[in-house]
Amino acid sequence: MAKVGVYVCHCGSNIGGVVDVEDVCKHAETLSDVVVSRQNLFMCSDPGQEIIRQDINNGLVDKVVVAACTPRTHEPIFRKVLEGEGLNKYLFEMANIRDQDSWVHANDKAGATAKAKQIVASAVAKARNLQPLEDKYVDVTKAALVIGGGVAGIFAALDLANMGNKVYLVEKEPSIGGVMAQLDKTFPTNDCSACILTPVMVDAGTHPNIELLTYSEIDSVEGYIGNFDVKIRRKQAYVDWEKCTGCGACADACPAKTPDAFNAGLNNRGAAYIHFPQAVPKKAVIDMTHCINCGGRKIGSEPKISKKTGNPILAPCEKACPAGAINRSVAVDEGGRIMDVKVGAIVVATGYKVMEKENFKNLAPDSPNVLTALQLERLISATGPTGGQFLRPGDGKKPHTISFLSCVGSRDERHHTHCSRVCCMYMIKQAKLLKEKYPDLEIYMHFMDVRTPGKDFDEYYTGAIDMGINIIRGRVGGIDTLPEGNLRVMGYDSDLAANIEIDADLVVLATAIELQDDIKPFAQKLSLTLDGSGFFKELHPKLKPVDTPVEGIFLAGCCQGPKDIPDTVAQAKGAAASAAVPLSQGRVRINPTISEVNQEKCSGCGICEPLCPYAAISMIENVAGHPRARIEMTQCKGCGVCTTACPSTAIQLYGYTEDQIMAQICALTA
Amino acid sequence: MAAINLTKMDKKEVIQKVIENGGTGITKCIQCNACASVCPVAKAGFPLYGRLLFRKLQTGHFEEIIEDSSSWACQACNRCTEICPRDAKPFEMVFAFRRMQANELAISTSAFTPLMNLHATGHAVYSEASKDLRVSVGLSPEPVTSISSEEAQQEMRTLLDNSPMGELGIF
Numbered sequence: 089m090a091k092v093g094v095y096v097c098h099c100g101s102n103i104g105g106v107v108d109v110e111d112v113c114k115h116a117e118t119l120s121d122v123v124v125s126r127q128n129l130f131m132c133s134d135p136g137q138e139i140i141r142q143d144i145n146n147g148l149v150d151k152v153v154v155a156a157c158t159p160r161t162h163e164p165i166f167r168k169v170l171e172g173e174g175l176n177k178y179l180f181e182m183a184n185i186r187d188q189d190s191w192v193h194a195n196d197k198a199g200a201t202a203k204a205k206q207i208v209a210s211a212v213a214k215a216r217n218l219q220p221l222e223d224k225y226v227d228v229t230k231a232a233l234v235i236g237g238g239v240a241g242i243f244a245a246l247d248l249a250n251m252g253n254k255v256y257l258v259e260k261e262p263s264i265g266g267v268m269a270q271l272d273k274t275f276p277t278n279d280c281s282a283c284i285l286t287p288v289m290v291d292a293g294t295h296p297n298i299e300l301l302t303y304s305e306i307d308s309v310e311g312y313i314g315n316f317d318v319k320i321r322r323k324q325a326y327v328d329w330e331k332c333t334g335c336g337a338c339a340d341a342c343p344a345k346t347p348d349a350f351n352a353g354l355n356n357r358g359a360a361y362i363h364f365p366q367a368v369p370k371k372a373v374i375d376m377t378h379c380i381n382c383g384g385r386k387i388g389s390e391p392k393i394s395k396k397t398g399n400p401i402l403a404p405c406e407k408a409c410p411a412g413a414i415n416r417s418v419a420v421d422e423g424g425r426i427m428d429v430k431v432g433a434i435v436v437a438t439g440y441k442v443m444e445k446e447n448f449k450n451l452a453p454d455s456p457n458v459l460t461a462l463q464l465e466r467l468i469s470a471t472g473p474t475g476g477q478f479l480r481p482g483d484g485k486k487p488h489t490i491s492f493l494s495c496v497g498s499r500d501e502r503h504h505t506h507c508s509r510v511c512c513m514y515m516i517k518q519a520k521l522l523k524e525k526y527p528d529l530e531i532y533m534h535f536m537d538v539r540t541p542g543k544d545f546d547e548y549y550t551g552a553i554d555m556g557i558n559i560i561r562g563r564v565g566g567i568d569t570l571p572e573g574n575l576r577v578m579g580y581d582s583d584l585a586a587n588i589e590i591d592a593d594l595v596v597l598a599t600a601i602e603l604q605d606d607i608k609p610f611a612q613k614l615s616l617t618l619d620g621s622g623f624f625k626e627l628h629p630k631l632k633p634v635d636t637p638v639e640g641i642f643l644a645g646c647c648q649g650p651k652d653i654p655d656t657v658a659q660a661k662g663a664a665a666s667a668a669v670p671l672s673q674g675r676v677r678i679n680p681t682i683s684e685v686n687q688e689k690c691s692g693c694g695i696c697e698p699l700c701p702y703a704a705i706s707m708i709e710n711v712a713g714h715p716r717a718r719i720e721m722t723q724c725k726g727c728g729v730c731t732t733a734c735p736s737t738a739i740q741l742y743g744y745t746e747d748q749i750m751a752q753i754c755a756l757t758a
Numbered sequence: 759m760a761a762i763n764l765t766k767m768d769k770k771e772v773i774q775k776v777i778e779n780g781g782t783g784i785t786k787c788i789q790c791n792a793c794a795s796v797c798p799v800a801k802a803g804f805p806l807y808g809r810l811l812f813r814k815l816q817t818g819h820f821e822e823i824i825e826d827s828s829s830w831a832c833q834a835c836n837r838c839t840e841i842c843p844r845d846a847k848p849f850e851m852v853f854a855f856r857r858m859q860a861n862e863l864a865i866s867t868s869a870f871t872p873l874m875n876l877h878a879t880g881h882a883v884y885s886e887a888s889k890d891l892r893v894s895v896g897l898s899p900e901p902v903t904s905i906s907s908e909e910a911q912q913e914m915r916t917l918l919d920n921s922p923m924g925e926l927g928i929f
Contacts, residue, residue, distance in 0.1 A: 489765055532764065550844075553788060558764070561789065578761065583789040583813040587761035 090121045090216045093149030094208060095140055097131035097156035099186055104129070106190035108201040112155065115205045119212045124148055131156050137169050144173040151215045155183035155208045161631060176220035178680065178743060183211035206756055213755035217748045221680040226722055228314035228432040228670050233258065235306055238266020239285060239653060240645025240660040241437035242292045247664035248435075249297035253671050256429050257292060258320055259302040263367035264289055266439050267646075270350060270364075270462065272469040272476075274653055275517040276548035282471065286366045293368040303373055307426060309614050310703075312722045313640025314432045314676040324424040326374035326387065327360075331413035334370030336362050341408035346378040348473075352463040354481060355473035360405045360414075365471055374405065374414070376422065388419030432676075433640050433667035436614065436624065437660060438607070440646035443497045443599040451496065451597060452567040452575060456482040458595045461492075461511065464518055478522065480594050482573040486526075487594040491577045492519060492533040493564045497600035499536065504600045506621040509650040511598035512539045516552045518596065523555050532558045532590050534579050542652065560588065567595060601650040614641055615702075623649045634663040640676075642667050681743035682724040683731055689738035690716045696730035696739065705730060767818030776815050781854030783846030787812045793838035793848040804828035808838050808848045811855060824864045829856050863926060870928060877929040880904025880914040 094116040098104030109127050116125040124143060128136040131154055143149045152175075154166050159182040167177035185204040193200035230253055234245040237259030245257040257264065268274075269289075271281035292298055307319035327338070342358025350357075350364050359379040362372050376387065382403040385391060391400035406414045442462050445453040452458050457480050459467065470476040480487050492515045497503040512535065519531045533552075538559070540546040553559060562580040570576050570591065577590040603622050611618055615638050619625040624647050627635035634642045644663035645656045670676045685696075692715035697705045704723035710716045717739070719730070731741040740746075776784045793808040794800045800807035806814070806828035814823050829852055838848035859865060872882035880903065889899045904910035918924055 530765070550788070554785065556785065558769075559788070560764075581762075581764075581813075581817070583809070584762070584817060585810075586759065588817075589761045589763040589765075591763065591765040 090151045090218075091123045091149045092119075092121045092151045092153060092212055092215050093140065093143050094119075094122055094125040094153045094155065094212060095131050095136075096125070096127045096185075096208070097136070097154065098127065098129045099157055099190075100129065103156070103186050103190045103204075106194050106197055106200045107185060107204045108197070111201055112185070112204045112208060116153075116155075116208050116212065119209055121151075121216045122212055132162055132165055137165075140166070140169050141173055144170065144175050150175065150179065151218055152180045153183060153208065153211045153215045154180070155185045155204065155211065157186040158182075158184055161628070178221040179215070179218050181211045181215040181218065183207045209758070210752045210755040213751040214748045217745070217751050219742075219745075221742055223680055224678040224721060225675045226314055226678060227675050228673065229316075229430045230254065230671050230674070231256070231429070231431045232433045232435065232667055232671060233316065233318055233429065233431040234435045234437060236266070236437035236439050236645070236647070237261070237264030237292075237300075237302065238437060238439045238645060238656075239268040239288075240439070240647075240656045240663075241266070241435070242288055243657050243660035244435040244437055244644050244664040244667070245292055245298050246288070246295065247661055248668060248671075249295045251664075251668050251672070253297065253668065255295075255298045256318075256320070256431065257298055257300050258304050258306060259300075260305050260323075261363055262303045262325070262371060262373045263363040263369065264292060264300065264302060265364070265366070265368070267462075268653060269366070270352070270465060270469075272465050272472075273517065273521060275513045276542070276544045278517070278521065282366055286368075289366070289368040300369060301427070302369060302371075304424075304427075306610065306613060309434070311430075313638075314670055315722065316431050316434060316640065318429050318431060318434075320427045320429060322424045322427055324376070324420055324422055325371070326376060326414070326416075326420065327372045327409075328413040328415070329369070329371045331411045332371045332409075333411050333413075334362060334367070334372065335410065336372065337408040337410060338372050338374075338405040338414060341404035342374075343382065343404060344378050344380045346375065351466045351473045352460065354463055354466055372413075385416065387416050390417050432671050433642065434614070435642045435644055435660075435663045435667050436616065436636075436647055437644040437663070438604070438610070438647040440601045440650070441604050442601060443503065445597055445599065447503065447599075448496060448597065450566040451493070451564070452569050452595070455567075455569055455573065455575060455595075456480075457487075457573050457575060457593060458567065458597065461514060461518065461596055461598045464596050465514075468518070468521065478526065480573075485593070487529070487592075489530045489590065489592045490519075490522070490532070490594045490596060491564075491575075491590045491592040492531070492596045492598065493577075494533070494535045494598045495563060496597040497602075498598075500600075504602060504621060506600075506650070507539065508598070508601040509539070510601070510652045513542070513545060513548070513652065515596070515598050516540075516549050516557075519557050520548075520552050520555060523552075523557055530558070532560055532577070532592070534560050534562060534564050534577070536563055537561070542654075562588075601646060603647065607647075614638065616641065619649075621649070623647065634659060634666050640667075640670060678721055679726060681741070682721055682726040683719050683728065683739050683741045684721075685717045685719055686738045686740065687716050689736050690734075691736050691738070692716050693735065695733050695735065699729050699733050701725075701727065701729065762817070764817060768820075769816070769818035772815055772818045772820045775820070775858055776851060776854045779854035779857040781815075781847075781851035783842075783844070783848070784812060784815055784851055784854075786844045786846040787816065787848070787851075788844055789813055790843060792841045792843060796837040796841050798833050798835060799828055799831045802831060804831045808852060812846075812848065812851055815851070815855065820858065824859055824862055827866065829859065830866065832856075857922065860926065861922065863928075873923070873928060877915055877918050878911070880911050 096113050113125045113127050171177040189203050232248045232255050234241045234257045245255045249255045274281050303323045305321045307321045310317045338360040342360035344359035345356040347353040348357035360374045466472040498508040540549045560581050562582045564579040566578050568576040575592050575595050581588045617625045626633050642663040644660040702723050704720045707715045708718045728741045731739045791809050797807050806826045832852045836849050876882045900906040
């Protein structure tokens with residue numbers, strides 16, 4: 089005979105304000121095997137937990153039901169109470185009478201109370217049938233994978249490496265650095281972005297525990313926390329990095345032209361190129377999709393021999409390379425090569441991109457003098473296409489009047505409903521930098537509202553006003569092109585309550601932050617989910633901000649949502665700390681609420697195998713040579729799909745066994 | 759109404775004029791509307807109350823609003839200055855605008871007689887009705903103010919002639 093204790097929580101007024109807790113408590117006492125039923129304002133508080141402790145300690149109860157909030161946040165708390173008193177922690181059942189009752193039926197107190205009684209009865213029915221379960225453990229590979237070499241990935245990698253873990257830092261571009269490397273200066277201190285980032289990039293590049301894998305992508309991720317098997321595709325660089333010294337001679341010699349993504353397309357680079365001057369590692373690559381195969385000679389074919397000299401006619405890149413790192417005669421695998429690594433934890437720090445101006449047909453995107461803010465960033469950067477000279481792309485003239493447009497694609501249901509969070513501040517930064525350098529510049533900034541929620545942010549903003557930068561409240565509807573490449577910005581000043589126009593010679597669009605176009609297939613490789621705005625979804629917005637639904641995979645930086653550099657670095661360090669937990673524990677717990685196949689009952693039909701979303705089921709042969717299903721415990725997540733599908737009821741999901749579920753259904757339908 | 763082309767407005771000139779006339783906080787105003795929330799001018803329904811006046815001035819409007827009489831409804835209560843979160847001293851800006859209006863003679867015609875009285879007698883408003891009453895109780899017919907002192911009147915005229923008002927040519 090089970091001795092079930094029922095503990096009903098008021099959750100302040102969350103439950104108590106709707107549900108008659110007293111009544112639910114009394115009802116619980118009438119249920120079979122319930123020996124005691126108690127209530128508390130907050131069962132999760134220390135005094136609340138103490139009530140349960142004493143009842144277990146006094147031998148009064150041996151199964152515990154807490155009727156309260158969600159097991160997602162609170163089940164571990166109460167399980168720990170059982171464990172502390174020497175009771176198996178899986179002899180606990182939670183009845184959610186808040187999220188699934190008082191919150192949704194706030195206007196029907198009687199109905200909510202009746203429903204609470206049913207939910208409690210169902211939990212008690214299950215609790216009576218609970219069996220003790222034992223945690224299982226597996227060893228952990230003491231290495232981490234960091235995906236993305238922007239400021240988030242670099243900091244996560246450095247922290248993990250400094251804790252003594254082997255770290256693989258994977259970056260799809262030839263160099264680490266990410267978007268921060270493209271920025272000129274950073275708000276609200278106007279630190280030079282390169283000056284503060286470059287030394288950290290070098291640290292990451294030279295750290296003995298970090299293996300830098302740039303120009304690489306994730307091919308596949310298998311396995312589970314503690315033991316992920318990762319295939320990394322090292323893209324074909326067509327340059328021997330062992331020999332390349334990063335001199336840039338090949339880039340100078342290359343006659344091909346393609347927009348330079350690092351300079352946000354403001355100028356062209358060759359097919360042979362070095363990512364940017366401070367690149368880490370500073371290695372050249374040949375972008376074969378834009379290579380023009382000089383002399384009609386494809387890669388992997390022998391050069392023609394000059395009739396005059398008798399010497400081979402080499403491609404300009406081959407010829408220019410003083411280190412002999414480029415040999416186009418050698419046939420190499422275009423797909424690069426696959427590298428297998430085994431890691432215990434993964435930090436995803438894949439960053440973001442900004443929307444292109446072409447998405448906004450009303451804002452004269454075809455004008456070369458309409459720029460995205462990232463393009464302006466490159467235009468004013470000392471390493472940018474003009475060497476930091478502020479000249480507009482259309483005709484190389486120095487601008488006199490600039491309009492900045494905020495919320496372009498953000499807070500707009502036609503594009504993104506989210507606020508991109510950093511645009512107000514970086515626009516103010518750009519305006520201030522320009523105004524400081526060119527005081528005669530007339531600057532207009534169009535805002536819906538100015539969002540400056542950060543340390544020293546509002547002071548930074550009011551500083552811009554004091555400098556004479558014109559702030560206009562109101563979104564811009566359109567831009568007309570004027571002769572000589574100028575632009576007429578058509579807006580509204582809600583403070584004047586009047587339509588306004590600005591005749592600008594340069595317009596800057598603060599386009600929305602979003603994730604890369606190919607993020608969905610990448611997310612699928614890692615079984616990660618995206619939120620409503622298209623960013624990676626964290627496990628809990630407040631309490632698990634760097635965790636994901638996949639144990640052992642953590643998030644850092646803008647891939648989780650738009651954020652500035654300080655927040656990105658903080659989150660990266662948080663993700664590194666969380667990823668270090670399993671690595672330093674050396675072993676990870678496997679939840680015992682997973683499925684197992686009863687080999688005696690299994691008919692070997694194989695229905696379950698393709699159904700498993702985690703590829704945890706394989707068909708093996710038993711001693712008699714018959715096929716039987718087997719579940720790999722480290723991969724099973726306990727979803728129960730196989731259990732319900734099995735025609736022989738051979739699969740048992742511990743913690744959700746058939747008799748437990750049936751008892752719950754009976755209680756609910758009684 | 760046609761759109762206002764902000765690039766063609768004389769913003770610098772107007773702002774400079776406001777500052778010269780004492781409205782030094784004009785560029786600090788962030789249009790938060792705190793001043794308007796306590797302003798008797800706004801409450802009485804005058805169209806060009808504090809915040810809106812400052813926005814017009816910031817964006818280079820002066821000729822367009824010079825004839826508006828809202829500023830003369832200011833009671834000088836100073837509540838706007840007490841509440842302003844930017845310490846822009848809105849009250850000073852209203853008075854700067856008044857001075858700018860007065861400099862262009864954009865003042866009510868009913869204000870001219872009192873001003874001329876002030877210049878002539880030292881009193882903007884002076885009534886002779888109390889003369890008999892004063893004599894009946896043994897006082898001098900005129901009070902002992904500038905009205906009975908040619909010297910004081912001269913001093914007042916000197917002050918006014920040398921003030922910005924003297925340049926208006928109304929005396």
